[in-house]
Structures are given as C-alpha cells and as structure tokens.
Amino acid sequence: MEVTVTTPTDPARSSRLSRSQTTLEAVEPLPDRPNLRYLRDAAKRLVRSGEYDGLVSAQHALARRYGFMSWAVLKSHVEPVQDAQRLVATHDLIDAAGRGDIAAIDRAVKRGAAVRHVYDGGEDYDSFAPPVRAAVEGGHTGAVRRLLELGACDRAWHWDAFEQARALGHDEIAGLLAEHRAREPEMVRAIARGDAECVEALLGVDPTLARSREAGHTPEAPPIVLAAQRGDVRIARRLIQAGADPSARWHNTSFNALTVARYANNRAMVELLESYGVESPRVTDYLYAASRGDVERVRRFLDAGLDVNAKCDCAFHVIVHAFRSSNDELLRLVLDRGADIRQSNGWDGWVWFSPEIEAGDVVAVRRILELGYPVDHRDAAGRTPLWFAKRSGRAKVEALLIEHGATDPGTP
Numbered sequence: 001m002e003v004t005v006t007t008p009t010d011p012a013r014s015s016r017l018s019r020s021q022t023t024l025e026a027v028e029p030l031p032d033r034p035n036l037r038y039l040r041d042a043a044k045r046l047v048r049s050g051e052y053d054g055l056v057s058a059q060h061a062l063a064r065r066y067g068f069m070s071w072a073v074l075k076s077h078v079e080p081v082q083d084a085q086r087l088v089a090t091h092d093l094i095d096a097a098g099r100g101d102i103a104a105i106d107r108a109v110k111r112g113a114a115v116r117h118v119y120d121g122g123e124d125y126d127s128f129a130p131p132v133r134a135a136v137e138g139g140h141t142g143a144v145r146r147l148l149e150l151g152a153c154d155r156a157w158h159w160d161a162f163e164q165a166r167a168l169g170h171d172e173i174a175g176l177l178a179e180h181r182a183r184e185p186e187m188v189r190a191i192a193r194g195d196a197e198c199v200e201a202l203l204g205v206d207p208t209l210a211r212s213r214e215a216g217h218t219p220e221a222p223p224i225v226l227a228a229q230r231g232d233v234r235i236a237r238r239l240i241q242a243g244a245d246p247s248a249r250w251h252n253t254s255f256n257a258l259t260v261a262r263y264a265n266n267r268a269m270v271e272l273l274e275s276y277g278v279e280s281p282r283v284t285d286y287l288y289a290a291s292r293g294d295v296e297r298v299r300r301f302l303d304a305g306l307d308v309n310a311k312c313d314c315a316f317h318v319i320v321h322a323f324r325s326s327n328d329e330l331l332r333l334v335l336d337r338g339a340d341i342r343q344s345n346g347w348d349g350w351v352w353f354s355p356e357i358e359a360g361d362v363v364a365v366r367r368i369l370e371l372g373y374p375v376d377h378r379d380a381a382g383r384t385p386l387w388f389a390k391r392s393g394r395a396k397v398e399a400l401l402i403e404h405g406a407t408d409p410g411t412p
Helices: 011-021 036-048 055-065 071-099 102-110 131-138 141-149 161-168 171-181 184-192 196-205 207-211 223-230 233-241 257-263 267-275 282-291 295-303 318-324 328-336 354-358 362-370 385-391 395-403
Strands: 117-119
Touching: 036 055, 036 071, 055 071, 071 102, 071 117, 071 131, 071 141, 102 141, 131 141, 131 161, 141 171, 161 171, 184 196, 184 223, 196 207, 196 233, 207 223, 223 233, 223 257, 233 267, 257 267, 257 282, 282 295, 282 318, 295 328, 318 328, 318 362, 354 362, 354 385, 362 395, 385 395
Parallel strands: none
Antiparallel strands: none
C-alpha cells in the first residue's frame, strides 16, 4: 500500500552535517523553501539544453552551484528541511479541513501540504489523520469535494471515508464519495484491455481517477500498477501526467509499478518509472518473485547472497508469499534455505494468517501450525491466533489451535 507519511525531523542537524561536508563557496543560495522535485526538474532542464550529457552529471553540477560537494550531500540537506516545512503545512491543512475552510485548504496546499497525508510517522498510528477524515468528521461537504479534487485519500488501511460518512449520518458526503468512486471500475477495465482512448476520456471527466486506490487497504492495485501489469507504457505515462503517484504501492505491500516492470523485464516501463525517481529495493523484487510462485527467480536471489529472512519495509516475509502462492516447491526451497516461520509476522507482530483464521480455513491454519508457527504469538496489540478465531466465531479453527497447545486468548 502506497501512503504519505510525513515525519518530523531536525533540519538543523542535517544542515550542520552538510556544512561539515561542504568546502565549496555557493554560486547562488538555495531557495528559502527548497524542493527536491524542483531541483530534479532543474537538472533535467540542464540535460535537455545540452549543457550536460546525463542526469547524474547535471545533478552534480547543480549541487556544486549551491555549494555542496555532491547531489547526495545536497539531498541530505534539503530532505529534512522540506519534510519539516511540509509537516507544518500539512497540519494546517488538516485543521482547515476540520473547519471546512476551503480557502485555507488551498493556501496550505500551495505551501506544500501533503494532501495524501495519512499519519505523521513514529512507532504507532496514533497520529492517523487523513485530511478527508477531518472534513468528514466536521460534516463539511465542500471541503471533502475540494480535497478529492486535489487528490486526497478517501480510504487508507481500515478507514473508509464513505463508511465514516454513512455512520455519522452525513448523507450528502456519502453520496459525493459514492459518485466519486463509481467510475473506478471503468478505469480498471480500460487499463486492463489497454484502451488508451477510454482512459483519456475518463481522465477528462475526473482526473483524480489516476490516483484512485493509492492509499487503500484493499487487494486492488492502483491504476499505475495495473498499467505496469498490462505493460502499457503509453497509459502509464498518461496516468502520471494526470497526477498518479509513480511510486504508489500495491495494497499494504512494498510492491509498486517498478517492481512489476522489472519482473516482466519491461525495459521501456522501467526507464519511464526510474525517470520519475521510483525505486524498488532488491528485497522487494525478491518478495514479489515469491508472491508469483517463481521458484527459479527466488533461487537466483538466494544464490546471490540475499538473506532468506529479509523483510521489506512493510514487514512482509518470504514464507507469507510462498505459502499464499500455493507452490509447494517454492515453500520447500525457502525452508531448506533457512526461512524461519517464527520471523514471519508482519508490522507490529501482526498475525499474518489472520485472514485464513477468520475465513475458517482449517486446512491452511493446520499447515501453518505444522510448519512451526508459535501458536500463542501475540502482536503489539495483544492479539493471538486464538483471539482471531474467537472473535470471528470459527469454532473449528479455535479447536485446532487449542489442539496445538494454544492457551492465550489475547488481551487487546
């Protein structure tokens, strides 16, 4: 899943670090509100003008113009300053949304507020605060409409603005959100069949369709990932032009369009996405291969020295993907290479097979237990496998867990 997380930082610390590494005299000062996207675009303009042969040399020259030894040093200085400024503007955006102040919303966005903001970061989700959520809570239809026009998230993880509006009795907002989502299936079908004309027509009616599903906690992939799956560079480029986040992640995994394009060896798609700064770490590519049940690709990663128990930044483990791929050969391979099911839980110790428990899938749960899963494991919220079975009323799964020694009912 791709969400915006704005983390407060200490720009002064970064500035001290940058100065200690910089011995150049700046030709010109950085702007008061430095922005990496602007600086990258400036480097690209230098390449297009013919002054430099490639982006790397242009970025290096630009960094030195501003008094930094390299692009990496410039980036290490700008990022925390930019993040701190964005966080302040984003909090102002959330406050404006809660008041229904559309003019203040626009001012905050102009200052760099993250309209797709979800939470501030840290070790927990106590700061979960999408701007649309604040507007829905206040019953401000106009603010919700404006935020949607700006591309704000209307669902993230287990929060859904539509369900929230219905629960609060804000029928007008619920109707607005239902109308906003009605065209999403049309966009999905158009991308799936490679119908660029239909995609263009839909974007003409509602440009925000390019960003749909980008922060949803659902199995559906966002449009840019669907375009990568289709292998359609033309549609992918048009979606990005319309505002799609080229780095948007699929569901709550670290998989993105570049992950998909690399797996498919689609060089043109890879070049397009990398030109927008999209990255897909090696461990993510490894886990995606496992999710596809690709034994040989996974074997190559492991033969090259990748840790079999390596996790992506969404805390997914290879056993989860291997198990759900239904490829027994792949599961045997990773287990033989040392995959440890005791390390397989997700973020905050999340019991990764809770969906199988809640679905009453006795066969799947039995197999996971037989692989050595710790039956009384607790996640950070105190939930255990037995807790999920009891909550969902799955008596057969509950009996199976007890048969395997479960005693902890959990205390969330």
